[in-house]
Amino acid sequence: MKPKGDRVLTGTQFLDGDQACCEGALAAGANFAAGYPISPSTEIVERFASRIPAVGGVFLQMEDELAASIAIVGATWGGAKAFTVTSGPGFSLMMEHIGYASMTETPCVFVDVQRGGPSTGLPTLPGQADMMQARWGSHGDYEIIALSPNSPQECFDLAIDAFNLAEQYRTPVMFMMDESVGHMTEKVVIPPANEIKVLPRRYTRLPPVEYRPFRPSPEGIPEMVKAGEGYRFHMTGLTHDERGYPAMDWQVQDKLVRRLVGKIRDHAADIVRCEEKHTFDAEIVVVAYGITSRVALKAVEMAREEGIRAGLLRPVVVWPFPEKRIRELAGRMKSLVVVEMNYGQLFYEVERAAGGRVPTSLVSHGGGAVHEPETILAEIRRAAQ
Amino acid sequence: MSEAIGVQPVNPVEPFLRTERMPHIWCPGCGIGTTVNCFARALVSSKLPLDKVAVVSGIGCTGRVAGYVRLDSFHTTHGRAIPFATGLKLANPELTVVVYSGDGDLIAIGGNHFIHAARRNADIKVICVNNFIYGMTGGQVAPTTPTAALATTTPYGAFERPFNLPFLAESSGAVYVARWTAYHVRHIAHSMSEAFKKKGLCFIEIIAPCPTLYQRRNHFGDGLEAMRYYKQKSVVRNGANTRDVQIDLQGEIVVGKFVDIERPTLKQAMDLQLRQKLDLPPSNGGGSHELD
Ligand SMILES: Cc1ncc(C[n+]2csc(CCOP(=O)(O)OP(=O)(O)O)c2C)c(N)n1
Ligand code: SF4
Numbered sequence: 001m002k003p004k005g006d007r008v009l010t011g012t013q014f015l016d017g018d019q020a021c022c023e024g025a026l027a028a029g030a031n032f033a034a035g036y037p038i039s040p041s042t043e044i045v046e047r048f049a050s051r052i053p054a055v056g057g058v059f060l061q062m063e064d065e066l067a068a069s070i071a072i073v074g075a076t077w078g079g080a081k082a083f084t085v086t087s088g089p090g091f092s093l094m095m096e097h098i099g100y101a102s103m104t105e106t107p108c109v110f111v112d113v114q115r116g117g118p119s120t121g122l123p124t125l126p127g128q129a130d131m132m133q134a135r136w137g138s139h140g141d142y143e144i145i146a147l148s149p150n151s152p153q154e155c156f157d158l159a160i161d162a163f164n165l166a167e168q169y170r171t172p173v174m175f176m177m178d179e180s181v182g183h184m185t186e187k188v189v190i191p192p193a194n195e196i197k198v199l200p201r202r203y204t205r206l207p208p209v210e211y212r213p214f215r216p217s218p219e220g221i222p223e224m225v226k227a228g229e230g231y232r233f234h235m236t237g238l239t240h241d242e243r244g245y246p247a248m249d250w251q252v253q254d255k256l257v258r259r260l261v262g263k264i265r266d267h268a269a270d271i272v273r274c275e276e277k278h279t280f281d282a283e284i285v286v287v288a289y290g291i292t293s294r295v296a297l298k299a300v301e302m303a304r305e306e307g308i309r310a311g312l313l314r315p316v317v318v319w320p321f322p323e324k325r326i327r328e329l330a331g332r333m334k335s336l337v338v339v340e341m342n343y344g345q346l347f348y349e350v351e352r353a354a355g356g357r358v359p360t361s362l363v364s365h366g367g368g369a370v371h372e373p374e375t376i377l378a379e380i381r382r383a384a385q
Numbered sequence: 386m387s388e389a390i391g392v393q394p395v396n397p398v399e400p401f402l403r404t405e406r407m408p409h410i411w412c413p414g415c416g417i418g419t420t421v422n423c424f425a426r427a428l429v430s431s432k433l434p435l436d437k438v439a440v441v442s443g444i445g446c447t448g449r450v451a452g453y454v455r456l457d458s459f460h461t462t463h464g465r466a467i468p469f470a471t472g473l474k475l476a477n478p479e480l481t482v483v484v485y486s487g488d489g490d491l492i493a494i495g496g497n498h499f500i501h502a503a504r505r506n507a508d509i510k511v512i513c514v515n516n517f518i519y520g521m522t523g524g525q526v527a528p529t530t531p532t533a534a535l536a537t538t539t540p541y542g543a544f545e546r547p548f549n550l551p552f553l554a555e556s557s558g559a560v561y562v563a564r565w566t567a568y569h570v571r572h573i574a575h576s577m578s579e580a581f582k583k584k585g586l587c588f589i590e591i592i593a594p595c596p597t598l599y600q601r602r603n604h605f606g607d608g609l610e611a612m613r614y615y616k617q618k619s620v621v622r623n624g625a626n627t628r629d630v631q632i633d634l635q636g637e638i639v640v641g642k643f644v645d646i647e648r649p650t651l652k653q654a655m656d657l658q659l660r661q662k663l664d665l666p667p668s669n670g671g672g673s674h675e676l677d
Contacts, residue, residue, distance in 0.1 A: 032476055034468075053659045058475045062468060063501040070465040071472030074441070077459065078476030100462050227457040227473060228480050230436040234403070234452055236460035245406060246452060246460075 005054035008193040015188045017181040018043035020152040021111060022051070023190060024159025025083055029198050030109075031057030032080035034071035036064055036090055039123045040179040041113035044085045065090035069097035073106045077235070079226040081163060081201075083109035087179075088117045091130055091137070098172055099138030100237045102260060105214065105222060107166035107201065109159075111175040113182040114290075114341075116367030126179035127367030128290055128341035134174040135319050141257055143264035145271060146174035146319040148289040152186045158316070164199040165271065169263055170221050176318060178341070180291035180370055208232065214256075215242040220263040268320040275314040278304065282311030283334040284383050287326070287350050289315050291370055296339045299376035308384045318346065326353035335383035339363040339376050359383065401425040401435075403455050410449055414608020416567035416593025417447050417514055421454070423570050424485070424512070427577035438481045441470040441509075443490035446520035446595075450485040464494030467502045470509045471651075478652060481510070481581055488515040488529040492548055496528070503557035505651040506585045511559075512577070513588065515550065516595035524598030531634040535602045552627040554588040555644050561587035562627065562644035566615035567594060569640060576642060585650045592638060605635075 008027045015023065022044045025033070031052070035045040049059040057080070062068040065086055072082035086094060091112045101108055114130050116122030130137075134146045145165050149158045159175060166173040204211050204223035213233045214222050222242075225231045238246040239253045264271065277297055279285055284303070288296035293314040303310035313329065315322050326349075330336060336354055338347040338361070347362040354360050363379045365371050402425070411417050428435065435456060442451035444463035451458040457480075461469045466484045474482040484491070491499055491513050502509065518536055519525040526536040526543050529550065533542040554562045561583050563576040573591055580587035594600055594611035605611060615638065622630075623641040630639040649657065659665060 032472065034472060053663055054665065058655070060471070060475065062471075063497050066465060067468035067471075067498055067501070070461060071468045073461075074459070074469035074472030074474075075476035076472075078473040078480070080472075080476035082472070082476070096462055097465070226477065227439045228437050228477050232436070232455050232457055234458045234460070236452060237462060238460065245403075 007055045008196065009190050010192045011190060013188045013190060014185055015152050016043070016183050016185045017149065017152045017155040017177060018113065018183065019047050020155035020188045021159050021175070021177065022047040023188070024156040025109070025163065026051060026055060027156070027190065027193070027196050028160040028163035029081045030083055030163065032072065032075040032082035033059045033084065034062050034068040034075070034082070035085045036062055036068050038087045038090045040115055040182050041085045041087045041111065044111060044113070065093035066097070069094035069110070070100065072108045073097060073101050073104065076106050076108050077227050083111060085111040085113070087113050087115050088121060088127070088130060089119070091133065095137040099140055099142065101172035102138070102142040102144070103237045104235050105170040106172065107170050109162045109166055109173050109175055111177065113177040113179060115179050122368045124179065125368040126291060126341060126370065128178055128292060129345065129367060131176065131318060131342070131345045134176055141261060143261045144174055144319050145169065145171060145264060145317065146176050148176045148316065148318045149181055150290050150293045150314065151181065152184060152188050155181065156188050156190060160196060160198065164197065167199040167201055169267065170224065171264065174319070176290065178290045212242040213244045214240060216259055216263070220259055220266065264320060271317055271320055272322045273316040274322045274325055275316055277312040279311035279313060279329065282309050284308060284310045284337060284380050285313050285329050285333050286310060286337045286339055286376065286380065287313050287315070287346070288339040289318055289346070292339050292341055295371045295373050296376055299373040299380060302373060302377050303380045308380060310380050315346070321346070321349045321353070323349065323353035326350055327355065330354035330358045333358050336360045337363060337376070337379050337383055339371060341365045341367045341370070397429065398422050398425040401428060401455055403453055406453060409453055411446060412597045414594060414596040415446070416516065416591070416595070416608070416611070417450065419567045419570060420512070420514055420573060420591050420593060421450055423573040424577055426574040427581065430574065431578040431581045433481055433581055437479055438483065439473060440483045440485055441466045441473065442484070443486040443495060444521065445487035445490045447485065447487035447514040448490055448521070464490055465498065466490065467495060467498040467509065467511070471502060471507045474508055475652060482508070483510045483512060485512045487520065488513055488517070488550070489519045489527045492550065493528045500553070500557040503554055503559040503586045503588070506558055506560060506648050508584055508586070508650040508652060510580045510587045511589070513550065513590050514593050515590050516593050516599055518595050518599040520595045520598055524602060531632060533634050547632070549627070549631040550590045551588070551630050551643050555627045558586065558648070559588045559644065560585035560646050560648050563642040564590040564592070564630065565640050566592040566619050566638060568612050568615035568619065572640070585648060
């Protein structure tokens with residue numbers, strides 16, 4: 001077998017979400033992946049393992065997710081564009097290194113194809129219950145970026161965005177798929193390579209004597225180096241100063257963590273992205289993301305046929321949360337309905353952003369199957385009364 | 386030569402250290418500093434281009450080594466230096482990647498990574514400072530603590546069988562395995578420079594004193610006393626069967642170079658397999674050279 005050696009598979013393809021995610025990572029320039037098999041995510045690395053040798057790069061199946069999630073950090077400092085792929089139980093094991101990547105400002109991507117949980121849960125069936133874990137799962141304070149695709153096309157497009165955001169903000173980015181999106185096959189249009197915007201790593205041009213690996217640019221984001229270039233730099237997960245040297249005092253802690261949090265919070269307006277359908281005249285807005293947004297849209301359209309002015313707000317970027325937009329909508333809505341495949345995660349964020357100005361309800365589902373549109377419709381009807 | 390007058394003789398190790406970070410955190414009499422001294426000497430004698438040497442540590446007193454050496458250096462998470470190093474080396478094959486950490490870090494929490502890196506023959510040089518104890522966290526039992534030794538979490542004496550690290554390393558697949566004590570400074574430096582030149586997973590265990598938490602609690606005296614003990618009780622047995630080099634409390638310590646074999650490294654094996662199967666040009670054999 002001679003595999004295709006093209007990094008970008010330009011053209012119209014029929015791919016499932018997992019395959020499309022892999023193609024997106026390749027198109028974004030990913031040349032290193034480490035993983036540990038787990039349903040329903042494994043197809044992403046299986047495809048990467050078969051594609052990458054001819055393209056130029058490495059896939060390594062590690063001994064566990066702790067290893068996979070730090071091998072990508074090591075690879076990144078060796079100059080690679082790296083990612084790892086997992087699902088619930090593996091995502092739990094990766095938490096320490098999400099914190100480590102945040103603390104060391106390592107640009108890399110963590111893909112979580114969510115399945116039902118907790119624990120081993122529903123290995124082959126969908127869930128959306130890792131959303132708060134993606135935000136808060138590692139100890140200590142940090143901000144994160146998380147994206148939520150709702151189609152194979154978006155698995156491709158947003159995977160590229162995930163890598164670009166990682167580079168732009170020097171941060172790990174969470175790519176929060178779900179089993180349904182991962183395993184559904186649809187048309188995916190892959191543009192020519194030269195039409196794909198890929199953000200290169202922002203390597204410093206400063207000479208080693210002047211370079212400080214953790215000195216922020218005016219936008220709050222330090223420039224990078226890689227190992228082997230004569231910078232003789234140090235990095236650590238300990239609280240550190242601009243040189244990357246440990247410093248055990250509250251002033252350095254405050255300066256560092258405030259910046260880590262700030263570099264994302266202060267750019268939230270640039271990062272946040274929502275898709276809206278029928279919100280221009282809506283009095284009921286349904287908030288849903290990932291696979292759930294597709295069922296929710298169906299319910300919204302059914303409600304509209306009944307004369308209920310319903311709309312859909314879909315956070316495409318989930319973290320940072322589109323709280324400004326929710327606040328605006330809450331000011332002129334009758335009701336907000338959150339639909340998600342868990343027992344309330346983003347719901348609390350919506351409620352917080354709505355600030356009590358409008359009733360907010362949740363259509364929950366424990367995972368294992370997507371919502372029935374009728375269940376959502378019933379809640380829209382109730383909210384419209 | 387008037388310029389030379391008044392110039393302090395520079396310690397040959399100093400250029401390798403982040404002197405601006407001194408004083409270091411290690412206790413008086415701690416063996417870790419001794420090993421770093423040997424490491425610096427090995428770097429000099431092996432004439433490696435220092436810009437291409439990276440040190441990766443886990444967490445612990447030994448884990449702080451990465452923070453003190455003037456090289457590209459990475460202080461990672463507890464137990465995970467080896468998988469970090471595996472990623473680093475694959476992404477940037479021209480680096481010499483040294484993992485420098487403690488026995489608890491490498492063999493307890495990191496034990497799974499250790500055996501797999503050895504199995505794969507990842508091209509990394511693992512330096513394990515074995516002080517028989519968890520130093521950083523205050524003297525708890527380690528998987529290397531000799532049976533009956535006292536630790537804070539085995540106040541009546543350790544009752545588990547400790548790992549025999551050279552045996553573990555060899556049976557997992559390491560291509561170079563040596564053990565020395567902190568007394569054997571020239572041997573340590575020599576083994577390190579041999580390991581730097583060798584491809585594949587090299588493992589050097591260095592028995593070193595933790596006077597503060599291990600020697601004192603077990604009434605073994607101070608750092609100097611430990612050196613005396615190492616001198617008296619260690620026997621050099623190059624090529625010894627690693628099965629026979631188990632350490633017990635205050636018994637004989639077999640030291641030497643035990644293993645030095647050839648086997649394809651992870652990257653060599655990967656490239657070979659892919660090239661054979663995929664009919665790739667030699668310049669692109671699973672090539673990580675395109676990783677820039
Ligand atoms: C995940 C995690 N668990 C526990 C710790 C606490 N911890 C720090 S160092 C250490 C043990 C270090 O012992 P060893 O590797 O033998 O190194 P030494 O300090 O003796 O050099 C432990 C348990 C940690 N930092 N991270
Ligand atoms: S506690 Fe032990 S290992 Fe740690 S620095 Fe002190 S003597 Fe060394």
